[in-house]
Structure formats: C-alpha cells, structure tokens
Amino acid sequence: MNEDKDGLYKTLLESTKAIPWKLNWITKEFEYIGPQIESLLGWTQQSWATAQDWIDRIHPDEREQTANLCISQSDFGVDHEADYRALTADGGYVWVRDVVHVIRENGVTTALVGFIFDISERKKMEDVLLRLNKQLESLSFHDSLTGIANRRMYDRALQVAWTRAQRNQNPISLIIFDIDQFKQYNDHYGHAAGDKCIIEVADTLNNSIIRSTDMLARYGGEEFVLLLANTNKNEAIELAETCLQLIANKRIPHASSTVSNFITVSAGVCTMIPTDNSDPVSLFEAADKMLYAAKQKGRNCIEYSGPRSSVSNNRNLSGI
Numbered sequence: 168m169n170e171d172k173d174g175l176y177k178t179l180l181e182s183t184k185a186i187p188w189k190l191n192w193i194t195k196e197f198e199y200i201g202p203q204i205e206s207l208l209g210w211t212q213q214s215w216a217t218a219q220d221w222i223d224r225i226h227p228d229e230r231e232q233t234a235n236l237c238i239s240q241s242d243f244g245v246d247h248e249a250d251y252r253a254l255t256a257d258g259g260y261v262w263v264r265d266v267v268h269v270i271r272e273n274g275v276t277t278a279l280v281g282f283i284f285d286i287s288e289r290k291k292m293e294d295v296l297l298r299l300n301k302q303l304e305s306l307s308f309h310d311s312l313t314g315i316a317n318r319r320m321y322d323r324a325l326q327v328a329w330t331r332a333q334r335n336q337n338p339i340s341l342i343i344f345d346i347d348q349f350k351q352y353n354d355h356y357g358h359a360a361g362d363k364c365i366i367e368v369a370d371t372l373n374n375s376i377i378r379s380t381d382m383l384a385r386y387g388g389e390e391f392v393l394l395l396a397n398t399n400k401n402e403a404i405e406l407a408e409t410c411l412q413l414i415a416n417k418r419i420p421h422a423s424s425t426v427s428n429f430i431t432v433s434a435g436v437c438t439m440i441p442t443d444n445s446d447p448v449s450l451f452e453a454a455d456k457m458l459y460a461a462k463q464k465g466r467n468c469i470e471y472s473g474p475r476s477s478v479s480n481n482r483n484l485s486g487i
C-alpha cells in the first residue's frame with residue numbers, strides 16, 4: 168500500500184512542469200532531482216550530485232548572490248525563493264525560479280526540498296514591458312515633433328534647478344524664445360512647412376547648448392524655453408544673442424514677415440537668485456513679460472529687465 172502511494176507521488180511529481188528536488192543539507196548531496204530537469208537544461212539527473220553542481224550552473228552575474236542567499240536562509244531555517252539564469256548543457260541559459268522549503272530537526276537544518284520553475288517566458292515578457300515602459304516614459308517627457316524636452320520635463324527640471332539655486336544662492340536664468348509672425352509663416356507656406364521650421368529652430372537652439380545643466384524645451388506651439396542653471400544675467404543675455412544670430416544665419420525664408428525676409432525670433436531673458444519663499448513660476452512670468460516687451464519693441468530682439476550686469480562672462484559660448 169505504502170509502495171503504491173510512493174509510486175503515485177513519484178509519478179505525480181515527475182509529471183509536473185515544476186521540477187522537484189531534495190538536497191541533504193548535512194552532506195550537501197542531492198538525494199533526488201526530477202527527470203524533467205534534463206528536458207529543461209539538458210543535464211542528466213545523475214549529473215546533479217552536490218550543491219556545488221547547482222552553484223556552478225548559476226549564471227556568474229547572480230551566482231554569488233543567489234548561493235549566499237540560499238546558504239544563509241537555509242542555515243537560519245527560512246523558506247525562500249530565488250530567480251536566476253541556469254546554465255544549459257549546450258552553454259545557454261534559462262531563467263528559473265527556485266522555491267525552497269527548509270526541513271529542520273531539533274533546530275538544525277537537515278534537508279532542503281524545492282521546485283524549479285521555468286520562468287523564461289515571464290522574464291521575456293518582463294523585459295518587453297520594461298523596454299516599453301522606458302519608451303513610454305521617454306515619450307512622456309519629449310516633444311513628439313522636435314524630439315527635445317517638453318513642457319512636463321521643463322516643469323520638473325525647473326523645480327530641481329530652482330531648489331538647488333535656492334540652497335546654494337546661485338543665479339538661475341531663463342530665456343523664452345518665440346518665433347516671430349509664425350501665423351503668417353503657416354498661412355504662406357502651409358502647416359507642414361511650419362512644422363519643419365519649428366524643427367529647424369529647435370535644432371538650432373539645441374546646438375547652442377554647451378553645459379550639461381542647460382535644458383531646452385518646447386513650451387508650446389512656436390515657443391521655446393532655455394533653462395540655465397548657475398548662469399548670471401550677462402551670460403544669459405549673451406547666450407540669447409548667440410541664439411538669435413544662429414537662427415538668422417540659417418536664413419529660413421519668411422516672405423510674409425514684416426520684420427525680415429527670413430525667420431527671426433524674439434526673446435525674453437530673466438535671471439534670479441531665488442529667495443527663501445520665492446516661487447519658480449515667478450521666473451517664467453518675468454521672462455514672459457520681457458518676451459512681450461521684445462515683441463512690442465518690433466521683434467527680432469532680446470529684452471531683459473534692469474541694466475546688464477558687470478559680471479564677466481564665463482560661459483564658453485559657441486561661435487557664430
């Protein structure tokens with residue numbers, strides 16, 4: 168009767184997808200491993216003699232960590248599980264999950280029994296999801312037309328840069344650029360040409376960036392913001408002037424402009440050293456006011472509040 172029962176259990180265990188095993192924790196020798204292991208990894212049942220065989224067949228990247236976890240948990244008598252890549256007989260790897268139950272006698276671990284599950288499909292799906300999530304995250308922070316940062320990313324970057332400037336009492340500058348008479352451009356050349364023009368202006372502005380802490384974003388429509396951490400007023404004005412010149416150099420025809428025969432932009436510049444209770448929105452509002460002033464002044468120019476600072480420029484502005 169007992170033999171029948173044992174036979175039944177063995178048949179059941181050996182017909183599951185999960186691979187059963189038992190390891191003597193005193194001798195560190197395998198007492199049993201299901202025959203399914205051979206179809207999963209290619210190694211024969213007999214080749215699993217000791218715990219070392221198991222350790223040797225774990226991918227080197229997670230070998231030490233997995234073995235250490237298993238040894239310490241087993242010694243402490245704690246059931247555990249581990250995901251790792253198991254070496255196949257032909258030199259490949261398969262992602263598996265090992266679920267381990269610890270058997271103790273009088274407070275001493277005597278054996279481990281466990282199941283090995285093939286989780287390679289799940290891992291593949293996880294990789295795909297991870298890649299998709301990364302893509303999605305990147306898309307949600309980038310403008311789809313120009314590929315530069317979008318307003319969402321700008322808002323986040325501004326918050327970080329503002330807090331840092333507040334803490335270190337450094338100047339922070341913002342330049343808002345707006346393409347002049349862009350409605351007329353669209354009306355004259357069509358919306359598709361308008362899109363191309365926005366891309367070219369974005370690329371040109373982006374090329375003016377020389378510090379890793381500078382960030383250009385498309386704020387909306389034909390409006391761009393250039394956020395400049397640790398940049399004083401003089402430096403920001405000079406950079407804005409460089410940008411206007413770089414765009415003029417592109418000589419993008421704009422036949423219906425009353426300002427020039429080519430695309431021009433206006434810019435508002437603002438620099439602040441944040442005080443304790445100041446708000447980053449105030450930086451944008453002040454720069455926007457200056458942009459409005461530049462438009463009022465006739466466009467294709469830069470406006471900033473107050474006199475130019477006398478602090479010498481230490482930004483290595485790109486040549487024009």
Ligand SMILES: Nc1nc2c(ncn2[C@@H]2O[C@H](COP(=O)(O)OP(=O)(O)OP(=O)(O)O)[C@@H](O)[C@H]2O)c(=O)[nH]1
Nearest residue numbers: 345346347348349350351353358361362388389462
């Ligand atoms: N092609 C294209 N046009 C856009 C896009 N976003 C906004 N626009 C257009 O940009 C134009 C902006 O027009 P306005 O805000 O009147 O400003 P403007 O004509 O540039 O005039 P000023 O700013 O005063 O010089 C509108 O005609 C919008 O339709 C876009 O993604 N692609």
